[in-house]
Amino acid sequence: MLQMANYEFIRKQHFVLGKSIRQISRETGYSRQVIRKALTTTEIPVYKLSKLKPKPVIESVKPIILEWLRQDEQAPPKQRHTAKRIFQRLVEEYDFTGGESTIRRYVRQLRVSPPKAYVPLDFPPGKFAQFDWGEVDILLFGKQVTIQVFCLRCTYSRKIFVQTFFHQKQEALLQGHVNAFEFLGAVPHTIVYDNLKTAVKKILEGKNREEQERFTQLRAHYLFESYFCEPAKGNQKGQVENLVKMVKQQFFTPMPSVASLDELNDWLLQKCLSYEDTRVPRSTITVGEAFIQDKECMLPLPSHPLECYxxxxxxxxxxxxxxxxxxxxxxxxxxxxxxxxxxxxxxxxxxxxxxxxxxxxxxxxxxxxxxFNYDHYLDLLLIRPGSVLYARPLQKAKLPEIYHQFLDKCKHRSAGIKDFIRILLLHREFEPSLVEDTLRESAQNGIFQYDAVRQLLLQRTIPEHRVSSLAFGDESHVPVIRVKSPNLTQYNDLLQKRSVVH
Structure with a gap:
């Protein structure tokens, strides 16, 4: 095949030096057909096969590979043939002598999919929001745990709401919606979902769905509509899909360390508020400014939130x-x-x-x-005080140390265990912190009886039970009585005289 330099030489011989095609052919040895082609184009020459090269090794197994791939269309996604598995089966079942790379190349050609293309969308204010779950890992009390992330996004303003739960069960789905609506201060007209089982009981024909009763209750309470994507068509709610990805990359990288989900959710709420300063794509306004327009077109909140259970x-x-x-x-x-x-x-x-x-x-x-709630067992323990020392609800109660101090004092006297149970029952009348403080005061005075503790509690909480301290002035009419201290040495005198008392 001639190169571009050959084309250049031929064209200069003809157009610059004025040589004929016959003369150039005689001098160079190129055929007149090749010379005419060089004179009519300046495109870089590309080699083209006049016919496909034969592939004798793979030609015999092509129908088999096509049949296996056709069967894969009905198989579960994770149980379909890979190129490597196809090669293994061909070797085992058909004594295939070709290389694995040959099979990989052919399967790759068959699986080439058309490039993905999407239509740009523009949503009216207040009409739509999209929802999806995400999954992330966090450090909870220093231990790595997996939690679920509730993500909701308004499609016009891009306003976001993110909250975490330990699970994706129906009560979490419902509570997440209630919290999101309270955060937004309004309700979008339509929310887009995938076909999650906590909302959809059965997929019917077309866009129709048989919804779960509790989810229908949520829609009836807040009066919004639900729109469910086609199965495995996550691109139909692309905004919230991107939100889930952003939350993982920006909010949970690096892995946050918290003491509770409440602490984490408070932090996420601040992240959602700060996101309002982000500029809306292909716009000159921020998310917060766009949400003002969004909210004006949304549904109002009902008089009270839905109880989600x-x-x-x-x-x-x-x-x-x-x-x-x-x-x-x-x-x-x-x-x-x-x-x-x-x-x-x-x-x-x-x-x-x-x-x-x-x-x-x-x-x-x-x-x-x-x-356990140990209070559930106190009435029975009052009847069976012998079980107190080994009662599992009390052992797991993690009572403050002052209670164990009282138990140690009470268990050595008659009816002392019942006294201790009655002290625990005081929590039904008084705040636990008040009972704890009173127990400390009682212990400092060396008093470990139930009646004394109760009386101290009454003095702290009920005015008529308070006893004012006595104070005598110099002119008090109360006579001063002085008692002479006894002389105890006289008993020693009796011992020295070896007296016997009958």
């Missing part, structure tokens, strides 16, 4: 414990072995009997744990 029937056992998500939670002993109902909130549990609230607990997200 799901109902779970439970039954307490003979140890006054109910089991929820592989953890045991205590209830008062009077409700042992009864059918109960548990309201499951994002972070708490509330247990009811016939509509009456009987116990609340902070929700535990570990497995196989027992969560």
């Amino acid at each position: 799901r109902m779970v029937p439970v039954k307490s056992n003979s140890l006054s414990l109910v089991t929820f998500e592989q953890n045991a939670y205590s209830v008062p002993v009077s409700y042992a072995s009864k059918e109960l109902v548990c309201r499951v909130y994002a972070d708490d549990l509330a247990i009811y009997h016939n509509g009456e609230l009987i116990a609340t607990h902070q929700r535990c997200f570990e497995k196989g744990k027992e969560i």
Whole structure:
């Protein structure tokens, strides 16, 4: 194949020196067809095959590879053939003698997808927001844990709301929406979702969905509409997808170290507020300025927020414990072995009997744990004081040291254990901090009785129980009585005389 330098020589021979095509052909040995081509174009010559090169090694297995790839379209995504697996099967099943690179090259050609292209979108103010979950790791009390990130973004102003939970269950989804609406001070008309199970019970034909009842309750309370993307079409809510990526890269890199999710969420809230200074893409205004327009077109908040929970029937056992998500939670002993109902909130549990609230607990997200409120067992311990020293609810209660000091003093006297239980029962009447301070005052005076502690508490809290200290002036009418100290040495005199007292 001629190079560009050959083309240059031929063109100069003809156009500059005036030589004919026949003369140039005779002098250079190039065919007249090649010379004519050089005279008609100045494009850099490119080699073109007149026909494809034969591939005898792979030609025989091409139909097999195509069939396997066609079957893969019906298989789960993580159970489809890779190029390496195709090569292995060809060697094992068809005695393929070619190289793995040959198979990789052919499979790569088959899997070439068309370039992705998207339509630029512009949303009206107040109409749309997008939601998605993210997942990040943090250091909680120095231990690395995985948490879930609730992300909501208004599509017009780019206003964001970010909050963390320990899980993605329905109560967290609902509570996240309530908190987001309170933060925004308004409700977008339509929120875009993927097909998460906590919102969608069943995917119907087209855009239709059978929604979860609690999620429908949320929409009915705040009057917004839901729009669900097509399955596996995350690009249909691209703004919030980008928000999840940004949150991971900017808010959680490096990994934050906190003592609680409340502390982390307060910090994230400040991040959301500071994000208002960011400029809206392809605009001259900031997120905060755009949100003013956004909010004017949104739905108003209802008179009260929705209480976000799901109902779970439970039954307490003979140890006054109910089991929820592989953890045991205590209830008062009077409700042992009864059918109960548990309201499951994002972070708490509330247990009811016939509509009456009987116990609340902070929700535990570990497995196989027992969560006690020792107050639930005090009435029974008052009847069975012998169990106090070994009662698991008291052992796990982490009572202040002053209570252990009282128990050590009380357990050595008759009815002392019952006195200690009655002291714990004082928490039902008085603030625990007040009881603790009173116990310290009582211990300083060497008093370790329930009646004395209760009297001190009454003096601190009820005016009519307070006893004013006596103070006598110089002109007091109360006579001064002086008692002569006894002489105890006379008893020693009796011992010296070896007297016997009958």
